[in-house]
Amino acid sequence: xxxxxxxxxxxxxxxxxIRRDFHRHPEVAFEEVRTSGKVxxxxxxxxxxxxxxxxKTGVIAELNADRPGPILxxxxxxxxxxxxxxxxxxxxSTLNGKGxxxxxxxxTAMLMGAAKLLGKYKDRIHGRVRFFxxxxxxxxxxxxxxxxxxxxxDGVAEMFGLHVNPLLPTGVLGLKDGATMASMDRFELLVExxxxxxxxxxQTHDPIVTAAEIVLALQTIVAxxxxxxxxxxxxxxxxxxxxxxxxxxxxxxxxxxCRSLSKDVWQKIPEWIETIATGIARAHxxxxxxxxxxxxxxxxxxAPAVEEMGAAFRKLGxxxxxxxATMGGEDFAYYLEQVPGCFGFLGAGDGTPATGYCWHHPxxxxxxxxxxxxxxxxxxxxxxRAGK
Ligand code: NI
Numbered sequence: 001x002x003x004x005x006x007x008x009x010x011x012x013x014x015x016x017x018i019r020r021d022f023h024r025h026p027e028v029a030f031e032e033v034r035t036s037g038k039v040x041x042x043x044x045x046x047x048x049x050x051x052x053x054x055x056k057t058g059v060i061a062e063l064n065a066d067r068p069g070p071i072l073x074x075x076x077x078x079x080x081x082x083x084x085x086x087x088x089x090x091x092x093s094t095l096n097g098k099g100x101x102x103x104x105x106x107x108t109a110m111l112m113g114a115a116k117l118l119g120k121y122k123d124r125i126h127g128r129v130r131f132f133x134x135x136x137x138x139x140x141x142x143x144x145x146x147x148x149x150x151x152x153x154d155g156v157a158e159m160f161g162l163h164v165n166p167l168l169p170t171g172v173l174g175l176k177d178g179a180t181m182a183s184m185d186r187f188e189l190l191v192e193x194x195x196x197x198x199x200x201x202x203q204t205h206d207p208i209v210t211a212a213e214i215v216l217a218l219q220t221i222v223a224x225x226x227x228x229x230x231x232x233x234x235x236x237x238x239x240x241x242x243x244x245x246x247x248x249x250x251x252x253x254x255x256x257x258c259r260s261l262s263k264d265v266w267q268k269i270p271e272w273i274e275t276i277a278t279g280i281a282r283a284h285x286x287x288x289x290x291x292x293x294x295x296x297x298x299x300x301x302x303a304p305a306v307e308e309m310g311a312a313f314r315k316l317g318x319x320x321x322x323x324x325a326t327m328g329g330e331d332f333a334y335y336l337e338q339v340p341g342c343f344g345f346l347g348a349g350d351g352t353p354a355t356g357y358c359w360h361h362p363x364x365x366x367x368x369x370x371x372x373x374x375x376x377x378x379x380x381x382x383x384x385r386a387g388k
Pocket of ligand 1: 359
């Protein structure tokens with residue numbers, strides 16, 4: 001029998017066409033109505049058990065081989081981003097301001113391809129394969145958390161997911177044990193003072209000057225509070241204050257994000273922000289209030305699952321490589337808080353400038369030959385599982 005990669009390459013034109021169709025019609029978080037409709041219809045046609053409307057706009061499909069064994073979870077996220085695509089390609093986004101600039105179109109197409117191919121191997125599968133076509137990866141409190149709350153992870157023994165990465169060449173898989181992607185929190189600091197005439201600052205408590213000092217001082221969290229061997233990020237991404245050039249406003253709002261790879265740092269950061277912000281504000285006669293919202297946790301790959309994914313990829317003739325962690329966040333982390341598994345980075349670069357952009361860039365694109373690799377890898381993981 002042919003290898004999963006050979007089979008995947010046979011249906012490559014179909015997988016590519018599916019990906020391009022999603023690419024032309026991007027849908028952002030919790031709006032994946034067209035996408036999930038196509039996914040559900042495709043899976044139904046394959047004879048899978050299909051549940052529509054999971055976590056609002058997601059699809060859960062299941063392949064039951066009618067032989068006892070564990071349930072293996074395979075996940076693809078489906079949402080696009082509110083980014084205007086700048087690629088000049090035939091299958092460019094048809095919508096202004098929306099684009100698949102993170103490759104989730106590829107993830108969905110690859111998993112659909114895997115579902116089709118697994119039908120050919122049904123007599124070799126033990127247990128069940130549960131396909132998670134997840135909505136809303138790109139927003140906090142998004143699809144993964146909701147799917148888990150709805151019980152779709154119940155009974156799953158191990159969970160696997162892939163993210164296409166054009167900065168790795170096609171045929172290479174990037175893997176890492178343990179903390180692989182960062183926790184991603186959001187904070188808002190409201191600095192409240194007393195406004196007044198821009199020419200009479202002594203009659204005011206200027207929140208802008210105070211906020212500026214806070215922005216700089218927050219950088220000492222990473223530089224001076226954290227263990228220098230621990231990675232961390234504190235970024236202020238938005239400052240809101242004032243209406244006129246000659247008026248000192250009464251308040252200033254700072255909005256930002258914190259990233260970390262360890263529970264220790266993750267736990268301590270809010271307190272550090274609060275201490276610094278309120279201390280500086282008080283010194284200048286103002287108040288600072290912190291609103292801290294926890295986002296996705298640290299994504300922790302489990303070592304045996306990483307080994308399984310690497311071994312499966314090598315069986316296909318690919319090469320796996322150890323990568324460094326990224327401070328980007330990913331809601332696959334929620335699954336891995338509950339069950340063992342691995343989130344891998346599938347090489348999708350062909351070395352040309354067209355695939356030289358990282359995630360969320362308006363010119364982000366992938367080498368579509370990676371799609372067959374992704375589908376085949378999912379299939380190989382299922383077959384290897386069956387052999388245990
Ligand atoms: Ni992504």
